[in-house]
Amino acid sequence: MRAPGVVDHGTRRRRALGRRVLWTAGEVLVTVGLVLALLVVHQVWWTNRQAREGAERRVEALEREWDRGRPGATPAPEDVPGADADRQGAGAGDRTAPAGQRGRADTAGRTARERPHRSQAYAxxxxxxxxxxxxxxxxxxxxDVxxxxxxxxxxxxxQPGGAGNFALAGHRNTHGEPFRHLDRLRRGDTVEVETRTATYVYAVDRTLPRTSARDGGVLAPVPRSTVxxxxxxxxxxxxxTLTTCTPAYTSKYRLVVWGTLRSMRPR
Structure with a gap:
């Protein structure tokens, strides 16, 4: 039996050590939580702000460049509506051209397609x-993109306005997330693609809500899902073709929105 007033120093040390361990563990957890919160803020907010500001500046720079008449890419007279027909002498008789484009084959054939370099912003x-x-x-x-x-x-x-499939990809989350709300597009919505030489207007007419990231059929000249x-x-x-990841904040599947060319306005 322990005498009154006798202190068990071993028990006191063990209790103190336990308190220090718990305190240290709590500090580590708080620090980790703060680091993770900062990473989320950086990824979700800061990367969006930086990317959006940079993208806005690039759009303004392209517009100034076009206004000055300085081409941003090497033109090649191919793959524009009616260009093949011009070379073959078909002219306005090209029946694969979209509505509103027949009869403009001569003009379109003289509108050179831009052949951009890798990572070059050109539209x-x-x-x-x-x-x-x-x-x-x-x-x-x-x-770089x-x-x-x-x-x-x-x-x-x-390329924009060309026969076949002009296919694009964009982030749904973080880094500007231009395609964050791609799932909100509906049949009949318009999508415009402006280049140095023309503005091409597409109309949305089909949506593939989810497919495999390896579904290469959606990028084919005649796009059709293989899945x-x-x-x-x-x-x-x-x-x-517009593609992005789905569901939000994942990259497991792809959301695909398709449209067809409706009109072309020369600059």
């Missing part, structure tokens, strides 16, 4: 319903 995408106006750059690399708040052009697909074949087109035309 401006405007989506009125989403209040989006961002640069279009060649390629879909993250550091998508993470700058730009929309990226899939290499190998058609969900009921979605897509069955004949050649002048198409626009």
């Amino acid at each position: 401006v995408l405007t989506v009125p319903r989403l209040s989006v106006r961002v640069p279009v750059a060649e390629g879909i690399g993250k550091p 998508l993470n700058r708040g730009y929309v990226g052009h899939y290499p190998g697909t058609a 969900r074949p009921a979605y897509g087109y069955g004949e050649p035309g002048y198409y626009l």
